[in-house]
Amino acid sequence: MTIREIDGAEALARVGELAEVLRDCVEGGASVGFMLPLAEGRPEAFWRRVAAGVAAGERHLFVAEDEAGRICGTVSLVIDMPDNQPHRADVSKMLVHRRARRQGVAERLLKALEAKACELGKTTLVLDTVTGSDASRLYERLGWQKAGDIPNYALMPEGALCSTTYYFRHFP
Template sequence: MIDEPPTLRRIGADEARDAAQGARLAGQLADVLLDCVEGGASVSFMWPLPRERALAFWQQVLAATARGQRVLMVAELQGRVVGTVQAVLDLPDNQPHRADVAKMLVHRSARRHGVGARLMAALEVQARAEGRQVLVLDTVTGGDAERLYQRAGWQRVGDVPFYALMPDGRPCGTTFYFKHLAA
């Protein structure tokens, strides 16, 4: 249960590069990813997800963050990461105005308290600061996240049936969304 709003912050390049801080962050981000995948979230990984694989994923994200290729946002409660979202900035030359939103994850213990909505709003501010005018994301068709994105003004583009698998191996459709950011 959440008694206070989480602290939201962008992970800077120096923090992402620092070995000790990076290891601590990767561990906490891996905890969130493992919880989400165990809870059935289709976010690129299958269950069971070895902790080493989750850590390796976050180490790659932190390296990309250190290179300025990603915006990495975290939501923290009492010094622990309970949510995260990314904007992928490293896109083709003809798309300098756009970013892909990736891995919007909230630990099950912190859901239904506005953490996801706050993370998305903060990410939009950071994307604007990076000169991005269009954001694109995909999510499981019919999943809880669709309501979050629609309430935040995202526009549905369409669905692709059987696009991915749920962590237990069942196929699922994916819905694509976009949002134009105000200048």
């Protein structure tokens, strides 16, 4: 398993692989902003926008690649913040394909993202996830602090309401 940052050109070239990871997560029940059934081309359009954001310097994109070199996980560090928040960044779209789960992929992606955030001088990171999810347990285990829950904040891919928990992490 390899974890690395990719640039906008590589992200654009690998939109199909990134879309497959997103598709698998949504079809597996992950509430990550998309509903079932996924419209044709919607995951690819999303990743083309992400690739443009990476190319524009608005975000950093990390991928996990399996032994065959295929993308099996991803996460973004969004650094395009308002003028009064230059010290802050958001963690976005932590996605791990079901074939790669329970192998430490998410933890390794998050640690790479945190290292990049520190390198960029970011001292506060923020993320949100489904309340009580595997992801929430991971974030808490890795030292993220719970800011609070918002009931009925989002929908699961099949339409049921779910609560969202916000987390933050401070760095010296």
